[in-house]
Amino acid sequence: MSGDVILKVSNLAKHFPVTRGAIFRREVGRLRAVDGVSFEIREGETLGLVGESGCGKSTLAKCVVRLLEPTSGSIIFQGQDISKLKGRALREMRRNLMMIFQDPISSLDPRMRVNQIISEPLDIYNYGTAAVKRARVHELLELVGLRSEHFNRFPHEFSGGQRQRIGIARALALDPKMIVCDEPVSALDVSVQAQVLNLLADLQAEFGLTYLFIAHDLDVVRRVSTNVQVMYLGDVVERGTRDELYDSPRHPYSAALLSARPEADPRAARTKTRILLEGDVPSPLDPPSACRFRTRCPRAQELCSQVTPELSGSPETVALGEGHEWACHFPVAQWPLATPEDIRLANSSKLGR
Amino acid sequence: MALLEVKDLQTTFFTDDGAVRAVDGVSFSVEAGQVVGIVGESGCGKSVTMLSIMRLLSARHSATTGMASFDGEDLLSIPNKKMREIRGKQISKIFQDPMTSLNPVYRIGVQIVEALRLHDKAISRVAAFDRAEQMLAAVGIPSPRERLRSYPHELSGGMRQRVMIAMALINDPKVLIADEPTTALDVTTQAQILELIRKLRNEFSSAVVFITHDLGVVAELCDEVVVMYAGKVVESAPVDEIFENPQHPYTWGLLGSLPGRNLGNDRLYSVPGSPPSLLDPPTGCRFMARCAHAMSICETEPPLEILDHSEHAVACHLDPGFRTTQAIAFRSIANRVQEPR
Amino acid sequence: MIRYTIRRLLWGASVILAVTLAVFVLFGPVLQWKSNVEPARIYAGKNAQPEQIERVSKILGLDKPFYEQYGIMIRRLVLGPNQADKERMCPNSTEAECDELIGHLGQSFEKRRSVDKLIFSRLGVTFSLALVGAFIWISISIPVGVLSALRPRSIFDRITVVFILIGQSLPVYYFGLVALYFLAYTNKIFPPGGYMAFQWSEPWPWLSHLLLPGFTLALQFTALYARLVRGGMLDALGEDYVRTARAKGAGETRTVFKHAFRNALLPIVTLFGLDIGLLFGGAILTEATFGLQGIGSLSVDAAYRFDVPTTSGVVLFSAICIVVANIVVDLLLAVVDPRIRLD
Structure with missing residues (x-):
């Protein structure tokens, strides 16, 4: 696969x-x-x-x-x-290796027409004759769901979604x-x-x-x-296949992120238990020693300020080749946190690995 | 009687291109103690709806008609002076961007105390600062006494939004209008602020009008939901109804396009096209051009406007029976997601 | 704050040092290479004999190597003329007489006087003109700018924009002369020029001599400042914190002046400091039009007559004024705007 x-x-x-x-x-x-x-x-x-x-x-x-x-x-x-x-x-x-940017407004030159924007990479890499490039731009427009009559327009004539499509077409131009x-x-x-x-x-x-x-x-x-990687203060704290990570997060920060995400289901939201982190992310100019998350972590212990936790997985998942890894001395054992008792356990610092 | 009742509000902006x-x-309408999501x-x-009600739009560039009755008075027709007494005292507001909503050249203590003393001339400076300190403590700001002397740029985004909330709540308002207060914040900070609003709503028993584009936040916080599209209300209902028995095609579209809700589907449902220009809105239903179920009547006749909010209300020409079957189909998709895969 | 001040002062000193170097190169070596404007020849006069010129060179210290000349210039600028200078420049004078003849900035070729004293004697005129002008332009431009920002596109705003355009495009000498003609010659409301020193007992003569030139000088600045204030206020009024103030229940006056105005003023403060610093170095056109004997006319006269020490002295003096104004502005801004970091 x-x-x-x-x-x-x-x-x-x-x-x-x-x-x-x-x-x-x-x-x-x-x-x-x-x-x-x-x-x-x-x-x-x-x-x-x-x-x-x-x-x-x-x-x-x-x-x-x-x-x-x-x-x-x-x-x-x-x-x-x-x-x-x-x-x-x-x-x-x-x-x-192309890139698509966040802001579809500022990442397109307002004085260039759509065809110029999309064919710019083609020009840079000498894609072919003018006619070939033209045909390619039309092909790309169709590919991203824009119409041929958009060929000569300027970015400001498009909505945010259409502009992002233009950005995607530009990124795709050179295959x-x-x-x-x-x-x-x-x-x-x-x-x-x-x-x-x-x-x-x-x-x-x-x-x-x-x-x-x-x-x-x-x-x-x-x-x-397919796979997901969670970052905190310049470092990866947990990664795994998507389902592993969303269904059983092990790093307390991933767990907090997942529990903080608002759920578009009012009944679930009413019964949901959330891990609320205190305070703000520390400055990357002066990150905490060893585990960077320890200053906000509900599970932090003495060890966390002395030994930097390395990314590593539990024996079972490594054996299965699933590649679920986390960088934590005291990972979350149970998920989801269904009852207050679970929360107490999750937040209790006595639980070891 | 409702605490705040808005009837047939119309706001027009005069732009160079014409009236919008x-x-x-x-x-x-908003009842006391309720959280209404728009x-x-x-x-x-x-x-714009909420800015119009608070009369915070420039009178030279816009005009508002209709009625917004608050405590028996029509906010849109009372004199300016009276409106100023209500703003910040009875109805207060927090804004989207906590980075720009505080004045950069004044200490936050001064700004909070200003909100207090504008409405209570008798309170002494010392008492006002004490009150501000209590308020900062109530919104969860550590060492509030020292923070009073900070300037906005010395605080993080989440802290600034807490300051805005403290400032908005210091006069114990009856209605708090929150305009996307968590959109500019990170998800863990958002969770902190939402928790704070939940807590404060219980403590202060204010009504809250929560403006947002995020249906997740709505589900977490609101009791009633008003769904707007192109300047009109298309559906309004209690929060459970909106999520479990949505009746308007636009609401279906919104819920269907949520990436977190539709994991069982290979593709997200997406509403085709984009909203109409309000310079020259369509004569019939404004959602028609993007609606999968549009009929010929939708082109010519606008659906009846929603006036009564006591029940689940919807502005759509579709047959109620058809809408209900759609809603049921919709729910089964949503349920599939809930089951473990 | 103290560290910040010291840093700014050190920065100012290094800028002035750079200016002295530029001044020295321009008025020293460059002039001395072109022999017809060589300083010694100018000092000695038109019909001077070669041996006279050579003697003058010795007196002025121009026979020394450049690095030594520059060293002398810097030392004199900081410490004042030393014994060697005095012996060369005023060998047969008493101490008091010598002070009249040479100062920190050297001796004028033309007037045979200390450049310090020359500049000092013109300070009153130039400072008075700058202050009266600044008072006029600030007191007109701020209210005008604020009012037109409060009512953008109103009749008042449109008229203001027209006046701003006229003010910016009218040359000083033209406006000055027209004003002189109508207000001093045809109708004798103001004196036709000249200057009266300020006296506490009777300030009017002083002011009456300065009103016309002050207004003329202020004209362009008024236009520029009104435009800046208008723009700054429009920006500030559109800021979120102004909306926050209104939402708190603040009245219009309070919102405009307490919340918007202070923020709009920040860039104006910077510019004002720089402009005042610049004007303390002399307002050449205005001084010429109204026959004012200020630093501007001093520098023009000196330049015409190749009076090298006076010209370079005025340049140095202006540079010092601008640097000092800059430092004052920076410190002031640091007080007014808390976002400026002071470490």
């Missing part, structure tokens, strides 16, 4: 130096946006990446498509390390192998969001695309993903 |  590994990221880190002084710049701190992340994606799969603002998911995406240069680590895409590529080689690599989608539906209304999600699913089925799909909306990620 | 009727004949997608008029 799933193919070969198409993207393998190892120990990827992106630090932004914080500097002072206009003439003599000195580094006074480091914003560790992404701090040592490893994962892989197989061909034809979708890896969902969830986390709250500031967890580093967008920085990670930009590193993967090399809009940012990673501080360290490697990114193997189709067998080639692209983390240090420059110039021509970088451009060649990019034909196969990429993989698309990084950075919050592609967050700015859209729910009915339009459904259209775009369906479109992305159709395109994946038709062309065998691989997606790295970033979103803060857990339901959207559940909809599209 | 953003709200066109909206009626609903749901709809961007541009449906849900925010």
Whole structure:
């Protein structure tokens, strides 16, 4: 079912130096946006990446498509390390690795017509004669559900959903192998969001695309993903197949995220038990020692401030090859938390691994 | 009698392109102690409705007609001075973006105390600051005394929204209008704020009008739901009814397109097309162009507007029997999701 | 706050140092390469003999290497003229006489006087003009800007926009001369020019001499500031926190002045500080039109006569004014706008 590994990221880190002084710049701190992340994606799969603002998911995406240069680590895409590529080689690599952005308004040049926007990648990579490119643009418009008469219009004449379709057509122009989608539906209304999600699913089925799909909306990620990875403060705290992760989250942060997500079912919502986290996400300039989540974790103990938990799975799942891993000393044992007793147990710090 | 009763509200904006009727004949009512959710997608008029009622729209660029009776008085016709006395005292409001809704150059203590002293001239400065401190503590802000001296930019988004809530509740209002108060926040912060609103509603027994596009938030918090589309109310009902027995095709579309609710389906239901321009709205039903069940009457005749909110009400020409079978079919899809796979 | 102040002061000092270097290069080596405007020749006069010029070169210290000349200039700027300077420039004078002849900025070729004293004698005129002008433009532009922002597209706003356009496009000398003609010659309401020093017992003569030039100077600034205030107020009035204030039950006056105005004023404060700093360096056109003997006319005269020390002195003085104004503005903004970080 799933193919070969198409993207393998190892120990990827992106630090932004914080500097002072206009003439003599000195580094006074480091914003560790992404701090040592490893994962892989197989061909034809979708890896969902969830986390709250500031967890580093967008920085990670930009590193993967090399809009940012990673501080360290490697990114193997189709067998080639692209983390240090420059110039021509970088451009060649990019034909196969495209990106769709969050804001369909600002990511399209308002002075370019739709055909110019979509054929720009074709121009850059010398796709063919003008007639060939023209035909390709029409083909792409049809593919994303726009009409041929949209060919000569400007972006402002379209609704948010249609603009996102234009962005998708542009990303598809060169038949990429993989698309990084950075919050592609967050700015859209729910009915339009459904259209775009369906479109992305159709395109994946038709062309065998691989997606790295970033979103803060857990339901959207559940909809599209094969595997899901949860990030907190620049680090992956849990990952697994979609169903494993949504049906039995083990990291307390994933559990809190899932329980905090509002449920579109009033009866379920009334009986649901929620794990409410206290306070805010700490600053990535000065993250807590060892486990980064411990300052807000209801299950944290002494150990959590001393030993950094590594991503690892329970013996059974590893044996099954399911690849459900979490980075926690005291993972959640039972899910869902149905009764107050469950909550007490879940929040009790006495439960060990 | 309802605490707040809105009847046939119409709000028109005068733009360079012409008159835009953003709200066109909206009626609903809010009882004391109730949470009423106003749901709809961007541009449906849900925010404008509440801004019109509070008379916060510029009078030079817009006009509002209809009636909004609060405590026996029509908010739309009372003098400005009287309206100012009601704003912030009887009806207060929290806004979507806590980053921009607080004045950046004043300490939050000053801003909260201002809300108090505008309506209570007699209260001393010291007493006002004490009250502000209590209020910050009540909305769960740690070390409230020190926080009074903070500037907005020193607080996180969630903290600022708590400050906004403290400011809105400090005069013990009868109605709290919350305009997408959690949209700009992360999901764990959203959960904190929703929990806070739930708690405060029980403690302060205010009525809450909650404007949102997020049906999940509606299900979590609201008692009654008003669904708006293109400036009109298309359906209104108690919250369980909306989710279990939805009657309007647009409501079906909204619920069908929720990614979290329809896991059993391979494809999400999606409403085709996009909402009509309000510069030149269709003569018949405004949802017609996107409706899978449209009939010829829908093109010419607008459906009857919803005036009575005591029951489940819907503005649609479809046969009630047909709608009910659709709703049942819909429920079975939803139920399939609930079963473990 | 103290660390911030020190940082700003250090920054100001380094900017001034950079200006001195630029001034030195422009008025030192560059001029000395072109021999017909060589400072020593200018100082010595038109018909001077080569040996006279050579003597003058010695007196002015121009025979020394450039780096040494620059060192002397910096030391004199900071500490004042030392014994060596005095011996060269005023060998046969008493201490008091010598103070008249040379100062921190050197000695004027033209007037054979200390440039410090020359500038100081013109300060009253220039500062008075700048302050009266600033008072006029601020007191007109702020209310006009606020009012037209409160009623955008109203008749008042449209008329304001027209006046702003006229004000910005009328040259100072044209408006000044027309004003002089009608208000000083035809109707003798104002004196036709010149300056009277300020006296506490009788401020009117001072003010009457400054009203016309002040107004002329203010004209362009009024137009610019009214536009900025209008824009700033329109932006601020559209901000969410203004809506929050209204939702709290604040009245219109309170909303406009307490919430919107203070935010709208922040960029104006910056600009105002810079403009005042600039004007303390002299308002050349206005001073020329009204025959005011200020720093502006001093610099123009000096430039015409190749009076190198005076010209460079005025340039340095203006630079110092602007830098000081900048620092004052920054500190003021840090007080008014809490978002500016002070570490």
